Amino acid sequence: MIKSKLPTIISCSKAQDSVTWRLDIAADLDYFNGHFPEQPVLPGVTQLDWAIKLGCEHFGYPIDVATLEVLKFQQLMLPGSQVDLNVSHNAAKAKLTFAYSDGDKRFASGRIALNSEAAPFTNSTDSH
Numbered sequence: 001m002i003k004s005k006l007p008t009i010i011s012c013s014k015a016q017d018s019v020t021w022r023l024d025i026a027a028d029l030d031y032f033n034g035h036f037p038e039q040p041v042l043p044g045v046t047q048l049d050w051a052i053k054l055g056c057e058h059f060g061y062p063i064d065v066a067t068l069e070v071l072k073f074q075q076l077m078l079p080g081s082q083v084d085l086n087v088s089h090n091a092a093k094a095k096l097t098f099a100y101s102d103g104d105k106r107f108a109s110g111r112i113a114l115n116s117e118a119a120p121f122t123n124s125t126d127s128h
Helices: 044-059
Strands: 008-014 018-025 065-073 081-090 095-102 105-114
Touching: 018 044, 044 065, 044 081, 044 095, 044 105
Parallel strands: none
Antiparallel strands: 008 018, 018 081, 065 105, 081 095, 095 105
Protein backbone atom coordinates (compact mmCIF):
# COMPACT_ATOMS: atom_id res chain seq x y z
CA MET A 1 0.00 0.00 0.00
CA ILE A 2 1.42 3.34 -0.99
CA LYS A 3 1.03 6.35 1.24
CA SER A 4 -0.56 8.75 -1.21
CA LYS A 5 -2.15 12.02 -0.23
CA LEU A 6 -5.81 12.23 -1.17
CA PRO A 7 -6.87 14.70 -3.86
CA THR A 8 -9.18 17.64 -3.18
CA ILE A 9 -12.72 16.40 -2.65
CA ILE A 10 -15.18 18.76 -4.34
CA SER A 11 -18.36 17.03 -3.20
CA CYS A 12 -19.71 13.81 -1.75
CA SER A 13 -23.07 12.09 -2.16
CA LYS A 14 -24.09 9.06 -0.13
CA ALA A 15 -26.60 6.27 -0.63
CA GLN A 16 -27.27 3.24 1.56
CA ASP A 17 -24.45 1.02 0.26
CA SER A 18 -22.49 3.42 -1.94
CA VAL A 19 -20.82 6.79 -1.93
CA THR A 20 -19.59 9.04 -4.74
CA TRP A 21 -16.88 11.63 -4.37
CA ARG A 22 -16.19 14.31 -6.99
CA LEU A 23 -12.40 14.66 -7.08
CA ASP A 24 -10.20 17.42 -8.44
CA ILE A 25 -7.17 15.91 -10.18
CA ALA A 26 -4.99 19.01 -9.89
CA ALA A 27 -2.11 19.38 -12.34
CA ASP A 28 0.34 20.03 -9.50
CA LEU A 29 -0.10 16.65 -7.77
CA ASP A 30 3.29 15.01 -7.13
CA TYR A 31 2.07 11.76 -8.72
CA PHE A 32 2.39 13.30 -12.19
CA ASN A 33 6.14 13.92 -11.78
CA GLY A 34 7.99 11.53 -14.10
CA HIS A 35 4.81 9.64 -15.08
CA PHE A 36 5.28 10.51 -18.01
CA PRO A 37 7.34 13.50 -19.21
CA GLU A 38 5.59 13.78 -22.63
CA GLN A 39 2.05 13.46 -21.20
CA PRO A 40 1.57 13.22 -17.44
CA VAL A 41 -1.01 10.63 -16.33
CA LEU A 42 -2.22 9.68 -12.87
CA PRO A 43 -0.69 6.28 -11.99
CA GLY A 44 -3.12 3.40 -11.59
CA VAL A 45 -1.61 2.50 -8.21
CA THR A 46 -2.53 5.99 -6.95
CA GLN A 47 -6.11 5.59 -8.21
CA LEU A 48 -6.34 2.23 -6.47
CA ASP A 49 -4.89 3.62 -3.24
CA TRP A 50 -7.44 6.45 -3.17
CA ALA A 51 -10.35 4.03 -3.74
CA ILE A 52 -9.13 1.76 -0.93
CA LYS A 53 -8.51 4.62 1.52
CA LEU A 54 -11.77 6.45 0.89
CA GLY A 55 -13.89 3.27 0.69
CA CYS A 56 -12.47 1.67 3.82
CA GLU A 57 -12.74 4.92 5.78
CA HIS A 58 -16.31 5.58 4.71
CA PHE A 59 -17.59 2.04 5.36
CA GLY A 60 -15.59 1.63 8.58
CA TYR A 61 -13.13 -1.06 7.49
CA PRO A 62 -9.50 -1.28 8.52
CA ILE A 63 -7.27 -1.14 5.44
CA ASP A 64 -6.57 -4.86 5.07
CA VAL A 65 -6.78 -5.91 1.42
CA ALA A 66 -6.87 -9.64 0.62
CA THR A 67 -7.04 -9.48 -3.19
CA LEU A 68 -7.91 -7.23 -6.09
CA GLU A 69 -10.48 -8.54 -8.57
CA VAL A 70 -11.44 -7.49 -12.11
CA LEU A 71 -9.12 -4.48 -12.04
CA LYS A 72 -9.42 -2.45 -15.27
CA PHE A 73 -7.88 0.80 -16.42
CA GLN A 74 -9.85 1.96 -19.45
CA GLN A 75 -8.66 5.53 -20.07
CA LEU A 76 -5.86 7.79 -18.92
CA MET A 77 -6.61 10.19 -16.07
CA LEU A 78 -4.96 13.48 -16.99
CA PRO A 79 -3.91 16.46 -14.87
CA GLY A 80 -6.45 19.25 -14.49
CA SER A 81 -9.49 17.01 -14.72
CA GLN A 82 -12.37 16.28 -12.37
CA VAL A 83 -13.70 12.75 -11.92
CA ASP A 84 -16.26 10.87 -9.87
CA LEU A 85 -15.12 8.00 -7.66
CA ASN A 86 -18.01 5.71 -6.77
CA VAL A 87 -17.44 3.01 -4.14
CA SER A 88 -20.13 0.48 -3.26
CA HIS A 89 -20.10 -1.98 -0.40
CA ASN A 90 -21.02 -5.66 -0.18
CA ALA A 91 -20.96 -6.32 3.57
CA ALA A 92 -21.78 -10.03 3.24
CA LYS A 93 -18.64 -10.62 1.17
CA ALA A 94 -16.43 -7.86 2.69
CA LYS A 95 -15.89 -6.35 -0.76
CA LEU A 96 -15.76 -2.84 -2.12
CA THR A 97 -16.41 -2.13 -5.81
CA PHE A 98 -15.07 1.10 -7.25
CA ALA A 99 -15.32 3.02 -10.50
CA TYR A 100 -13.77 6.28 -11.68
CA SER A 101 -15.80 8.11 -14.31
CA ASP A 102 -16.83 11.46 -15.70
CA GLY A 103 -20.24 11.22 -17.29
CA ASP A 104 -20.07 8.38 -19.83
CA LYS A 105 -16.27 8.30 -19.75
CA ARG A 106 -14.89 5.39 -17.67
CA PHE A 107 -11.35 5.63 -16.34
CA ALA A 108 -10.88 2.66 -14.00
CA SER A 109 -12.86 0.09 -12.05
CA GLY A 110 -12.39 -2.95 -9.91
CA ARG A 111 -13.32 -4.91 -6.83
CA ILE A 112 -11.38 -4.95 -3.57
CA ALA A 113 -11.75 -8.06 -1.42
CA LEU A 114 -10.90 -7.36 2.19
CA ASN A 115 -9.57 -9.97 4.59
CA SER A 116 -12.49 -11.78 6.22
CA GLU A 117 -11.36 -10.62 9.67
CA ALA A 118 -11.67 -7.02 8.47
CA ALA A 119 -15.17 -6.43 9.80
CA PRO A 120 -16.42 -2.86 9.75
CA PHE A 121 -15.71 -0.94 12.97
CA THR A 122 -19.18 0.59 13.43
CA ASN A 123 -21.42 2.85 11.41
CA SER A 124 -19.08 5.40 9.92
CA THR A 125 -19.38 9.04 10.87
CA ASP A 126 -17.28 9.90 7.86
CA SER A 127 -16.83 13.59 7.24
CA HIS A 128 -16.18 13.28 3.49
